[in-house]
Amino acid sequence: MAKPKSDPESSLPLTPAVFHVLLVLAGGERHGYAIMQEVAASTDGQIKMGPGTLYGTIKRLLEAQLIEESDERPDPHLDDDRRRYYRLTGVGEQVVRAEARRYAEIVELARDKKLIRKPA
Numbered sequence: 421m422a423k424p425k426s427d428p429e430s431s432l433p434l435t436p437a438v439f440h441v442l443l444v445l446a447g448g449e450r451h452g453y454a455i456m457q458e459v460a461a462s463t464d465g466q467i468k469m470g471p472g473t474l475y476g477t478i479k480r481l482l483e484a485q486l487i488e489e490s491d492e493r494p495d496p497h498l499d500d501d502r503r504r505y506y507r508l509t510g511v512g513e514q515v516v517r518a519e520a521r522r523y524a525e526i527v528e529l530a531r532d533k534k535l536i537r538k539p540a
Contacts, residue, residue: 428514431484432522437477440467442486442508442516449490451503452478478506486512 434442440459444450450458455478456469469477481487490505508516530536 428511428518429522431486431515432519434515434519435477436467437469437473438481439516439519440469441474441477441481442512442519445487445506445508446513446516449492449505449507451505453503455506481506481512485509486515 440463441455444455444458444462447458452471452474456471456474460468478487482489486509487506488509490507492505527536531538
C-alpha cells in the first residue's frame with residue numbers, strides 16, 4: 421500500500437482486511453488482538469483475521485501513514501505492556517470515510533436493481 425495522496429479516494433478500493441481494520445479503529449484506539457476480536461464480532465464471525473493477516477495489514481497501514489502507534493498506554497496494572505495500540509491518522513479517517521461512502525453507493529445500486537430490500 422503506497423503512501424496516501426492528498427485525495428483519499430485515490431487509495432480506493434481498499435482490501436477487506438484493510439477496510440475492517442480501519443473501521444475498527446474509527447471507533448477508537450485498539451491493540452492488535454482487540455482489533456481481531458472486534459472484526460470477528462462485528463461480522464458475526466464471517467471474517468476472522470489470523471495474526472499474519474492482521475499484523476501484515478497493520479504494517480502496511482503504518483507505512484502508508486493511515487494509522488499510527490499510540491504513545492498513550494492504559495494503566496500497566498490493567499494491561500500487558502507488550503501490547504501495541506493503534507489509532508487512525510487524519511488521512512486514515514478520510515480514507516475509511518471515502519470507502520464507506522463507496523460501499524453505500526454500491527448498496528444503493530443493489531437496491532435500485534432489486535437485489536436487496538430497503539430497510540423497513
